[in-house]
Amino acid sequence: AYLFGELGMRHSKLPHGQRGGGHVNVRDFAGLKEGTPEFEKAFHDYLCQARRHLSERGWLAGMDCYIFDEPDRERIEVVRRCAAIIRRAIPEVRIFPACAHNTRSLIGILNAWCPPTAYFGLPTGDFRPERIAEGRKRGETFWWYNQADNCLGAPVITHRALPWASWNAGVAGYFVWTINNWGGGAFPWATSLELGEAMALYPGKSGPVDSIRWEQTREGLEDYDYLMMLENAVEKGNMPAPLSQRGRTALERARRLLPDPRCLIAASPREMLDIRAEIGEILDQTAPRPE
Structure with missing residues (x-):
């Protein structure tokens, strides 16, 4: 419950x-x-x-x-x-x-x-x-699931890029076995396992403390929502032709951003942000306006 x-x-x-x-x-x-x-x-x-x-x-x-x-x-x-x-x-x-x-x-x-x-x-x-x-x-x-790209040593872009790769590959979910394997020590991030792969949140005095990796994953999930919303809008075909073509172009740019899920580091942060902004503008123009 x-x-x-x-x-x-x-x-x-x-x-x-x-x-x-x-x-x-x-x-x-x-x-x-x-x-x-x-x-x-x-x-x-x-x-x-x-x-x-x-x-x-x-x-x-x-x-x-x-x-x-x-x-x-x-x-x-x-x-x-x-x-x-x-x-x-x-x-x-x-x-x-x-x-x-x-x-x-x-x-x-x-x-x-x-x-x-x-x-x-x-x-x-x-x-x-x-x-x-x-x-x-x-x-x-x-x-699918991933381990190495969750760790502290991975470039920050990999955490945001994984939801993009998930959308591109058409996978329905991302499996993470745990995000708070803190253990009982005073420094639960001091061993190889806890250097990110089993810990996206850290133990704080008044509750969990998030990480940069956690926040970048959140951003990536919001990007995923944008991609799915635009893809659905284009497929429904109820957009003006110029806007629909603009949407298709944005989706194609997103697919080219990460053609291989094994190489998340290859994603260009600047291109990713440009695509996200473009999708936001397109979705804004398709949203119903108040009377």
Whole structure:
């Protein structure tokens, strides 16, 4: 209720949906080992009850199942078995692992994918362009995630550029595993993990303190809204012809800004701001005027 009601969030992880990670053991459920009939029955029964509760509260559409974190080859079969149980119990939920390899056996079982940006759209591999196109035809959702470009050592432009790259690639979401992995030390930013990748907010005396990276990501998300608003306005075709052409030109400039999501640093800050200003002017002219 707090997440969807008070905070207004649109998505949340399905409780107990994650069954493990590439660097940890596969998780039991209620003390039962995965792969046993007892596990399958108990997990399925829980999921059916969860579906009923989420549906009654109106939260089912916002549930996503982050089923496994970066599964290695040996654990792909665990993902396949658990995903099949979840699909039977809650067919509406989006099920995805964060992974880039060994996913062929999961086609037809998963309905969402979340590879790293570095593997998205490569000419070879599990997420080559034709594979992505086939998945979209099946109605599958594509998200992605990134690590290195979240860190303190990355140029500031990369944090703002990622939403632009997301729009250009047509991905529906960006997955971040945490933004406040503070730990218990006096200086929680002193280790390699906390140098940005797991921390966009810092612990302050009276509450979280944001970072430049956090603010630049916010700017990038607002840019994303601008891009989507203009794209939708152009596609509807209810703009005057000169303004529509101006909008198409702005969108083409935006696509050329970041043709490769693996090279966010290549984005020109000046060009980005110019495009943002141009889109703002176009949208302003399409907005209804008060009588």
